[in-house]
Amino acid sequence: MSSVYKNGIIAVMLTLGKIRNLLLKSTIHVLFWLCVYFFYNYFLGYGSENTEYVTRFSLFLMPVTIIVSYVFLFYLIPTYLLANKQGLFVLYSIYTLIISSFFISISVLYGSVLLNYLRIDDSSPLTKTFLFIVLGVYFVVFITITIGLIINNYKSIVKNEDLKNKILQTQLQLKKQELSMLKMQIHPHFLFNSLNTIYGFALKKADQAPEMILKLSNLLDYILYQIEKPTVSLENEINHLEDYISLEKLRFHDTLEVNLIKGDDISEIYIAPMLLIPFVENSFKHGAIIDGSLAIMIAVKRNSEMLFFEVENSVLEKTNDSTGIGLENIQKRLKMLYPNAYTLEINRTDKLFKVQLAININGLKTHKNVDES
Numbered sequence: 001m002s003s004v005y006k007n008g009i010i011a012v013m014l015t016l017g018k019i020r021n022l023l024l025k026s027t028i029h030v031l032f033w034l035c036v037y038f039f040y041n042y043f044l045g046y047g048s049e050n051t052e053y054v055t056r057f058s059l060f061l062m063p064v065t066i067i068v069s070y071v072f073l074f075y076l077i078p079t080y081l082l083a084n085k086q087g088l089f090v091l092y093s094i095y096t097l098i099i100s101s102f103f104i105s106i107s108v109l110y111g112s113v114l115l116n117y118l119r120i121d122d123s124s125p126l127t128k129t130f131l132f133i134v135l136g137v138y139f140v141v142f143i144t145i146t147i148g149l150i151i152n153n154y155k156s157i158v159k160n161e162d163l164k165n166k167i168l169q170t171q172l173q174l175k176k177q178e179l180s181m182l183k184m185q186i187h188p189h190f191l192f193n194s195l196n197t198i199y200g201f202a203l204k205k206a207d208q209a210p211e212m213i214l215k216l217s218n219l220l221d222y223i224l225y226q227i228e229k230p231t232v233s234l235e236n237e238i239n240h241l242e243d244y245i246s247l248e249k250l251r252f253h254d255t256l257e258v259n260l261i262k263g264d265d266i267s268e269i270y271i272a273p274m275l276l277i278p279f280v281e282n283s284f285k286h287g288a289i290i291d292g293s294l295a296i297m298i299a300v301k302r303n304s305e306m307l308f309f310e311v312e313n314s315v316l317e318k319t320n321d322s323t324g325i326g327l328e329n330i331q332k333r334l335k336m337l338y339p340n341a342y343t344l345e346i347n348r349t350d351k352l353f354k355v356q357l358a359i360n361i362n363g364l365k366t367h368k369n370v371d372e373s
Contacts (some may be wrong), residue, residue: 005041016239022317031064032144033066035053036057036062036065036140036185037059037062038145039053039140040058040062040136040140041054043056043136044057044058044133044136051135058250060107060108060110060136061104061108061133063105063107064100064103064104064107064137065137065140065141067100068096068100068141069140069141069144069145069148070135071096072093072096072141072145073144073145073148073149076089076092076093076152077089077145077149079260080197096136097138100137100195101134104133104134104137105130105134106111108133166210183196188308195216197247197248197250197251198212198213198216201251208250211250212247212250215243215246215247216241216247216353218243219240219243219247222236222240222273222274223274225275227273227274230272231272231273232270232271232272232273233267233269233270234264234266234267234269234270234271234300234307235266235267236276237273237274237275237276238262238266238300239277240277241276241277241280241298242260243261244277244280244281245258245260245280248284252294253296254293254295255289255292255293256293256296257293257294257295257296258296258297258298259296259297259298260298260299261297261298261299261300261301262300263299263301263302265302266300266302266307268328269302269361270335271307272333273335273338275330275333275334276300276357278327278329279309279311279327279330279357280296280298280311280329281357282310282311282327282355282356283311283313283353284296285311286313286315286353287313287314287315287353288315288316289313289314290314290316290351293314294313294314295312295313295314296310296311296312296313296314297310297311297313298310298311299311302361303361304361305360305361305362306358306359306360306361307358307359307361308354308356308357308358309357309358309359310354310355310356310357311354311355312352312353312354312355313352313353314352315348315351315352316351317350317351327346327355331344332366334357338359338360341359341360341362342357342358342359343356343357343358343361344356344357344358345357
């Protein structure tokens with residue numbers, strides 16, 4: 001019952017809205033034609049002393065003026081001119097002008113005869129010739145059409161802008177959804193590797209297990225909460241990157257050689273969360289132990305214009321091992337987050353896999369209020 005009541009209220013409100021709009025449009029039209037009527041009084045009565053005759057005579061010109069204007073504005077122009085039927089528009093416009101000139105003549109003659117019959121004055125006090133009156137009527141018609149076209153053009157522009165805004169909002173929403181899906185794909189992959197490492201230590205009842213759990217809890221906090229923010233500080237990303245490296249060092253023991261190079265002056269740079277860590281994760285997952293060690297080099301540097309991030313890891317010769325969804329998702333995120341503002345190079349030799357990322361630093365300086373609390 002409440003649903004029916006609400007639907008009824010909505011229907012009534014919509015009806016009232018339509019009535020209000022109709023009354024507003026009608027009022028505007030009435031006011032416009034009143035202005036036209038006053039124009040006729042001035043146009044026909046200029047230089048005449050019999051204002052009463054001119055006032056009544058102007059009324060006889062109003063019907064044909066309104067009809068001809070509306071025929072052009074609401075039928076001929078939208079039906080033929082705007083539909084790219086210029087030939088038919090010209091043809092029917094000529095027909096309309098011929099027919100309307102006939103009715104203008106009837107209006108002038110009938111008005112003159114009737115007003116003289118009522119003996120308002122013995123002679124016509126009009127100071128304009130018949131041709132001048134016809135031209136005056138068509139001038140009003142032309143002005144009416146011009147104003148109508150300007151209003152319709154303005155409405156079309158506003159409607160197109162609203163449509164563009166809706167399309168942009170839809171595209172932005174889709175972009176956010178796609179970005180969210182990419183993040184969701186990265187999270188399980190990242191957590192699976194970390195949990196798998198802890199699981200191995202738990203089976204061995206190793207003393208390092210509590211330390212690993214603590215570091216993983218920090219990473220979980222970063223993934224679950226910081227990831228929802230548009231940007232985090234580069235320092236924060238690197239700190240959690242170091243936690244991840246520490247976890248991997250506990251797993252690899254002495255077989256892991258990681259060289260992390262951090263440049264100076266990176267405190268004011270902000271990046272998308274979890275942007276760099278998957279690159280390093282990929283190097284651990286697909287890197288190979290050669291001569292008793294897995295060698296990984298990580299470098300984060302900057303200059304006045306660019307931020308540079310580089311990861312190198314050792315690989316086996318001629319392996320077809322895939323890099324998984326990690327790098328593919330990161331490339332998609334980069335295209336969405338930094339369009340035309342980054343370069344990503346991935347190179348592989350017989351024994352080395354190398355990723356080089358450069359991002360325009362102007363797009364990485366943001367306000368601190370978007371960073372972690």
